[in-house]
Amino acid sequence: MPEEAIFEDALERRQAAALGMWTFLATEVLLFGALFVAYALNYHLHADAFREAARRLEHLLAGANTAVLLSSSWTMAMAVHSAAAGRRRSLLAYLAATMLLGAAFLGVKAIEYRTEYEHGLFPGRFTWQGPAPARLFFNFYYALTGLHAAHVSAGLAALAWLWLSAFRARLDPRSVAAVENTGLYWHLVDMVWIFLYPMLYLMGRAP
Amino acid sequence: MAEPTATSYLNAAYTARSWLLTLDHKRIALLYMVSITFFFFVGGAAAVLLRLELLSPQADLVVAETYNRLFTIHGVIMVFFFLIPAIPAVLGNFLVPLMIGAPDLAFPKLNLASWYIFMLGGSLCLVALLFGGVDTGWTFYTPFSSLYSNSNVMLTALGVFVAGFSSILTGLNFIVTIHTLRAPGMHWFRMPLFLWAIYATSLIMVLGTPVLATVLVLVALERGLGIGIFDPRLGGDPLLFQHLFWFYSHPAVYIMILPAMGVVSETITCFSRRRIFGYSFIAFASLAIALIGFLVWGHHMFVSGQSMYAGMVFSFLSFLVAVPSAIKVFNWTATLHKGRIRLSTPMLYALGFIGLFTLGGLTGVMLATLGLDVHMHDTYFVIAHFHYIMVGGAVMGYLGGVHFWWPKISGRLYSEWWGRLSALIIFIGFNLTFFPQFLLGYLGMPRRYHVYPPEFQVFNVFSTAGASILGVGYLLPLAYLLWSLRYGPRAEGNPWLASGLEWKTPCPPPVHNFDATPVVRHGAYAYGPDGELRDA
Amino acid sequence: MDSVPFFPPQASSMAAQTDWLYALSLGIALFFSLLIAGLLLSLAVRYEYRREVDRSNAVEESLGLELLWTAVPLALVMLLFFLGAKLFFALRRSPAEALEIHVVGRQWMWKVQHPNGRREINELHVPIGWPVRLRMISQDVIHSFFVPAFRVKQDVLPGRYSELWFTATRGGSYHLFCAEYCGTSHARMVGRVVALDPAEYQRWLSGFGAAQQPPVSPQAAGAALFEKMGCAVCHRASDGRAPTLEGLYGRRVLLADGRSVLADEEYLRKSILTPGWKLVAGFAPIMPAYAGRLDEEEILQLIAYIRSLQRGARHG
Amino acid sequence: MKGPGPRVYAAVYAALMALLGVTMALSAVDLGPFGAAAAFSIAAFKAILVALYFMHLRYERGLLAVFASAGFVWLGVLALLAYCDYLTR
Numbered sequence A: 001m002p003e004e005a006i007f008e009d010a011l012e013r014r015q016a017a018a019l020g021m022w023t024f025l026a027t028e029v030l031l032f033g034a035l036f037v038a039y040a041l042n043y044h045l046h047a048d049a050f051r052e053a054a055r056r057l058e059h060l061l062a063g064a065n066t067a068v069l070l071s072s073s074w075t076m077a078m079a080v081h082s083a084a085a086g087r088r089r090s091l092l093a094y095l096a097a098t099m100l101l102g103a104a105f106l107g108v109k110a111i112e113y114r115t116e117y118e119h120g121l122f123p124g125r126f127t128w129q130g131p132a133p134a135r136l137f138f139n140f141y142y143a144l145t146g147l148h149a150a151h152v153s154a155g156l157a158a159l160a161w162l163w164l165s166a167f168r169a170r171l172d173p174r175s176v177a178a179v180e181n182t183g184l185y186w187h188l189v190d191m192v193w194i195f196l197y198p199m200l201y202l203m204g205r206a207p
Numbered sequence B: 001m002a003e004p005t006a007t008s009y010l011n012a013a014y015t016a017r018s019w020l021l022t023l024d025h026k027r028i029a030l031l032y033m034v035s036i037t038f039f040f041f042v043g044g045a046a047a048v049l050l051r052l053e054l055l056s057p058q059a060d061l062v063v064a065e066t067y068n069r070l071f072t073i074h075g076v077i078m079v080f081f082f083l084i085p086a087i088p089a090v091l092g093n094f095l096v097p098l099m100i101g102a103p104d105l106a107f108p109k110l111n112l113a114s115w116y117i118f119m120l121g122g123s124l125c126l127v128a129l130l131f132g133g134v135d136t137g138w139t140f141y142t143p144f145s146s147l148y149s150n151s152n153v154m155l156t157a158l159g160v161f162v163a164g165f166s167s168i169l170t171g172l173n174f175i176v177t178i179h180t181l182r183a184p185g186m187h188w189f190r191m192p193l194f195l196w197a198i199y200a201t202s203l204i205m206v207l208g209t210p211v212l213a214t215v216l217v218l219v220a221l222e223r224g225l226g227i228g229i230f231d232p233r234l235g236g237d238p239l240l241f242q243h244l245f246w247f248y249s250h251p252a253v254y255i256m257i258l259p260a261m262g263v264v265s266e267t268i269t270c271f272s273r274r275r276i277f278g279y280s281f282i283a284f285a286s287l288a289i290a291l292i293g294f295l296v297w298g299h300h301m302f303v304s305g306q307s308m309y310a311g312m313v314f315s316f317l318s319f320l321v322a323v324p325s326a327i328k329v330f331n332w333t334a335t336l337h338k339g340r341i342r343l344s345t346p347m348l349y350a351l352g353f354i355g356l357f358t359l360g361g362l363t364g365v366m367l368a369t370l371g372l373d374v375h376m377h378d379t380y381f382v383i384a385h386f387h388y389i390m391v392g393g394a395v396m397g398y399l400g401g402v403h404f405w406w407p408k409i410s411g412r413l414y415s416e417w418w419g420r421l422s423a424l425i426i427f428i429g430f431n432l433t434f435f436p437q438f439l440l441g442y443l444g445m446p447r448r449y450h451v452y453p454p455e456f457q458v459f460n461v462f463s464t465a466g467a468s469i470l471g472v473g474y475l476l477p478l479a480y481l482l483w484s485l486r487y488g489p490r491a492e493g494n495p496w497l498a499s500g501l502e503w504k505t506p507c508p509p510p511v512h513n514f515d516a517t518p519v520v521r522h523g524a525y526a527y528g529p530d531g532e533l534r535d536a
Numbered sequence C: 001m002d003s004v005p006f007f008p009p010q011a012s013s014m015a016a017q018t019d020w021l022y023a024l025s026l027g028i029a030l031f032f033s034l035l036i037a038g039l040l041l042s043l044a045v046r047y048e049y050r051r052e053v054d055r056s057n058a059v060e061e062s063l064g065l066e067l068l069w070t071a072v073p074l075a076l077v078m079l080l081f082f083l084g085a086k087l088f089f090a091l092r093r094s095p096a097e098a099l100e101i102h103v104v105g106r107q108w109m110w111k112v113q114h115p116n117g118r119r120e121i122n123e124l125h126v127p128i129g130w131p132v133r134l135r136m137i138s139q140d141v142i143h144s145f146f147v148p149a150f151r152v153k154q155d156v157l158p159g160r161y162s163e164l165w166f167t168a169t170r171g172g173s174y175h176l177f178c179a180e181y182c183g184t185s186h187a188r189m190v191g192r193v194v195a196l197d198p199a200e201y202q203r204w205l206s207g208f209g210a211a212q213q214p215p216v217s218p219q220a221a222g223a224a225l226f227e228k229m230g231c232a233v234c235h236r237a238s239d240g241r242a243p244t245l246e247g248l249y250g251r252r253v254l255l256a257d258g259r260s261v262l263a264d265e266e267y268l269r270k271s272i273l274t275p276g277w278k279l280v281a282g283f284a285p286i287m288p289a290y291a292g293r294l295d296e297e298e299i300l301q302l303i304a305y306i307r308s309l310q311r312g313a314r315h316g
Numbered sequence D: 001m002k003g004p005g006p007r008v009y010a011a012v013y014a015a016l017m018a019l020l021g022v023t024m025a026l027s028a029v030d031l032g033p034f035g036a037a038a039a040f041s042i043a044a045f046k047a048i049l050v051a052l053y054f055m056h057l058r059y060e061r062g063l064l065a066v067f068a069s070a071g072f073v074w075l076g077v078l079a080l081l082a083y084c085d086y087l088t089r
């Protein structure tokens, strides 16, 4: 059955795609959420150690990185807007900006990881003599930020693909929908970070 | 095979490519059917070996390592690669578009991708099996799985993880399809109850499975990269894994039973020639089970060291989830009243389902009783409980559905005599296998034991004897259904005179399902006072 | 009551209650199963399609019936909930005077130590008629201590104590099983529980068992460890660099972050293994972590010793 | 469907950045237990802004909002009942 023939019209088709995408996003929320809840429960068990460990993170760098990711969300929203309005050149520009910001985010994250490696806070090379459950904190930190970084990378791949197809051909309704869906995904990944940032970096900061 | 007159989805093309790259939901359903049948017999073979070993109290057939691998692979395959996909991915795939009057699912490519993802996950588990197997039990409890087991935990967990995404995508596809592709006039409350059941199941698949994925990733991180999350030496909590695992795996048991309940609602009406009793109660009971089912997972952890108060909350909620199931059972029973009952094969399976599910469910209620579960937890009582529901209930539901829609799927009729005979054999073999296990369990025989005190032997011998009858019972349908493909008489139109849009198409249906989008003018189960079809 | 078929021996104070609840709930289960099966069969026969019976006025919906078969199961399960929870409470609340026995589980054996220090492996001797509390912990994976004749079971966790209590009521030897899957020899992590008359139990206690010397009580062993591991250096120093441990057990401790916690076994265990996990108010974090330097039995002994330090009593 | 325009996006973007600044500033102040509450309320507010405007949820059918919140509601169930164990141990 050719996919075109399934839906009555473009509106029905778009509604189906939107519902599918949002359902998928709900699964992503739970995928990350399970890890968030696991973290929160362990925080409850080892609050002091977790706070102490959290103070070792580069919270300013991460704050800057949050700004980078929020900016990428804005450029992404503008990209979706441009696509819907049929402005291909501005779509290309905004997509490129989003990719650039996304890559910058990953770059800063890599710098953070390197600092942590040098400070002996890395799994396999954990030399910090902090309170015992501190290692647990760092393991959560790597699991959470790693999973998040994997999602950012997947988003970058999708953006690159969008950019190339928008570069090569004119915009048709299908590619507009693809931009919209990638946008939704990108915003969700941003949203995850919005929660990750205070949860990991800021918990132990207050004196 | 005589050439059928019209082109159906089956004879539209014959190449391997036309099957392996098909986007037709009906063909994808058949791909699933072949795959899960294969997995069922792999899991069944493991069960046969388990039962043979348990014939005697000593370890004489297999050593401990092997036995542990056998029950693990039995559980993993039967749960993740047979029963969870069984009804949704086979019958659901085939029937959802037909029942709502749509040409296909909303996302056909995604549907095919789900099958490939499923096969990838299954292959990973089979590879893990071939390279030495895995010995954690299907529950993968930490820290055993993450730090102590010397078996292919990573590969198996990866396989289950991958298969989980197939489940998510299938559920997503069903949800979107049911929301957007219903034919004109097919209001929610005109839908066959099978669709309500599939919809509720899809919600669980979509909202539960991601948590399973996360928890498996965490086990892999701990085991493979030393990123300990559950490790008690780091201060990790041994119960955290259990909470996350059962958050998915309890609702998952409803993934297995709800669709079977849906099948029963279809068959019981057709063979009683009666509208279903209490349509909306059954429909809402499906949703209630799906929702409340998420609140009860802690009943697997009553003696795990979970707090006593949490145990009470979970026990209470577990009792609540039993009520909608009870509502369904009573409504089905009432449907028989003043019907015109014909004990055809699918009806025999439906009746078997109701009876065995009731006993299985009520023993579940016994397990939810806090003080009792202390004694019965991790004994054969639990094994008997869930086999009553999963084998006596869900597998019977699946078989009933396969028989009911077989003419639709294959265009052929199977032998009614063999059908009834094997339903009977399965029923007898099943009870002989698993009833003694209730008694064994209360006597205290722990599960996952390959050696046991000699006083437990008698019941174990009964159980093994029953399992061999059961095995024969399962081989029979395989034989006569395959036989019917070639030699069975052709099914003409609507062999059961069943109501429902799927029966308005030829048997087997054409690729496009409906020549013109059907318009629905009345609710499901349009059987008149004399049992006649009203929507013919 | 050894002769009741399909029931394990009733050998603890909880066994009869559990069996009654089992009988009741099984009765409900069988009643409804047979009811449903009977209805299905009789309806299937009565309304067989060839039979000429009255089929007029068939009902399709009945709010009354729906309410009935919602309310009756609901009432019954609430009854079961109540009875089950009551029994569960009783099974969880150990009497204060219970005899405390230490159990350490590991792949794949049970190690037991009695209050006077006598040890045994895969066996547990207990007196009849006196409550016994097991303080249990695992050295590796999760195990579960299961005595069918007593109708009790409790998972034994790594890194955390769990408790189980019972009062044996009948002499004899009963199965002890590991009920939580724990790896290759899970099925061989079995043993027996022997219930003895109190006098006999005392006699048994004073025997040496397999050991060559008379047993050393956990308390005494803990006192020796307290010296050997250097705890005494700080905790008996007069300069107040470390808190005194006298009268600590059972008291609430004020922590540096303002919380106050109850000094129970779990707290003492964590204080010894990972002192950084909490800090007692008014002290510097100088105590070294003993995680990895003490095994579970030694920790239990240290705790037994600390528990024995009553306020005002002089250090032994 | 109709989405908001660039001006709305710019305003939301500015609000998000401002809220980020507030979060960072607050983290340096000791608010006791309210610190975490404040940080997460702000995060939730930011997330809602993103969902409503960047993700157009405000302009979509209600059904989408139901599915969008389902993930969070289920997460709430997981957290609630798991805490029910951890807080009463």
Ligand code: HEA
Pocket (backbone or CB within 6 Å): B139, B253, B254, B256, B257, B299, B300, B318, B319, B321, B322, B323, B325, B326, B327, B329, B330, B357, B358, B359, B360, B361, B362, B363, B364, B365, B367, B368, B369, B373, B376, B377, B378, B382, B385, B386, B389, B390, B394, C028, C032, C036, C072, C073, C074, C076, C077
């Ligand atoms: C399809 C699978 C399936 C289904 C549907 C169920 C349904 C139920 N299960 Fe079961 N269960 C499993 C599969 C399933 N279970 C598995 C696989 C395990 C073991 C996992 C492992 O450890 O490996 C398990 C384990 C398990 C336990 C843990 C036991 C232990 O390990 O100690 C408990 C405890 O509460 C439980 C309870 C229930 C309850 C209350 C229901 C209810 O939903 C049942 C509701 C149904 C009815 C009640 C019947 C109909 C009612 C009537 C006809 C009327 C009368 C009703 C009343 C008077 C109440 N189950």
Ligand code: HEA
Pocket (backbone or CB within 6 Å): B040, B041, B043, B044, B045, B047, B048, B049, B050, B051, B071, B072, B074, B075, B076, B078, B079, B082, B083, B136, B137, B138, B139, B383, B387, B390, B391, B395, B433, B446, B447, B448, B449, B450, B463, B467, B470, B471, B472, B474, B475
């Ligand atoms: C959908 C789920 C499902 C199904 C269908 C079954 C089906 C069966 N199960 Fe399964 N079982 C589980 C799910 C399921 N089981 C789970 C989840 C566990 C827990 C695992 C764990 O503890 O981790 C379990 C555990 C389990 C145990 C407990 C093991 C232990 O704890 O030590 C036993 C023991 O009797 C058992 C028996 C059986 C039998 C006899 C069947 C029969 O119904 C099977 C009948 C099928 C056949 C007999 C196949 C026919 C094939 C042939 C005849 C070919 C034979 C070929 C060769 C022998 C080479 N199962």
Ligand code: CUA
Pocket (backbone or CB within 6 Å): C106, C107, C108, C142, C143, C144, C178, C179, C180, C181, C182, C183, C186, C187, C189
């Ligand atoms: Cu120890 Cu099972």
Ligand SMILES: [Cu+2]
Pocket (backbone or CB within 6 Å): B249, B250, B253, B296, B297, B299, B300
């Ligand atoms: Cu359950």
